Amino acid sequence: MxxxxxxxxxxxxxxxxxxxxxxxxxxxxxxxxxxxxxxxxxxxxxxxxxxxxxxxxxxxxxxxxxxxNPKFSRSNVFLRDRGRCQYCSKVLNKSTFTLDHVLPASKGGKRSWENIVSSCPPCNQRKRNRTPAEAGMRLIKQPSAPSVLPIFFDTxxxxxxxxxxxxxxxx
Ligand SMILES: [Zn+2]
Structure with missing residues (x-):
């Protein structure tokens, strides 16, 4: 909590x-x-x-x-992404959403603000161990380290x- x-x-x-x-x-x-x-x-x-x-x-x-800058963490990534899947923009559940490595960890992708986005489980499964381009998926926004985080947002x-x-x- x-x-x-x-x-x-x-x-x-x-x-x-x-x-x-x-x-x-x-x-x-x-x-x-x-x-x-x-x-x-x-x-x-x-x-x-x-x-x-x-x-x-x-x-x-x-x-x-x-x-x-805000510390990298699962809940801060959720806030940065305003609780939306960064592939399909669906509203996410804070306890069940997944963190997606844009460049997969198996290909050297790091766990960082620049390479991790919030994702719904279906998008995460669809993408698997591929880059967005390989999976034919597009990020709604390029991830980066935020200078401030929203405390709340509409959803x-x-x-x-x-x-x-x-x-x-x-x-
Ligand atoms: Zn999605």
Missing amino acids: DTLVLSSAYQPMAQISWQRAISMWVAGRVEIVEEYEDRFVATVNKVFKMPAVIRFVGTVLKRYHKGK YQFPNKWKNYIPNKIR
Whole structure:
């Protein structure tokens, strides 16, 4: 599950893994605003609810904003591609979509922003171990490293617990 991060003024800023949310909370940088009622995290001597929404406290906000380009990860590729298959532009499910190597790994293709795109399982299967040209498929956009990532987009399925913190136009 992901955790929504709010600024101290309750503006949505990012979504991160719940593990990272917990470590920010343990470090005292954020407070927990909403919890998932049915998800639990167990530590050696404590069980608590998984954070759904957290909010920055104090003045750590600037440090969070600084930093380099977004990290390459499955969920960040999903955000960069705005949740759409980069071959057929179908809306993807965040848990079942696949990462496609544009130049297949078997041909030396790397796992990087420039060579990985979001793909629906059928397109991924159709392409197999081929380049898009060999498979007769076309990318809707050439992949590249993003400088910023969208927090949400029109088709994004977010948890109910986030609803009150997301601007109307996206809801
Ligand atoms: Zn597709």
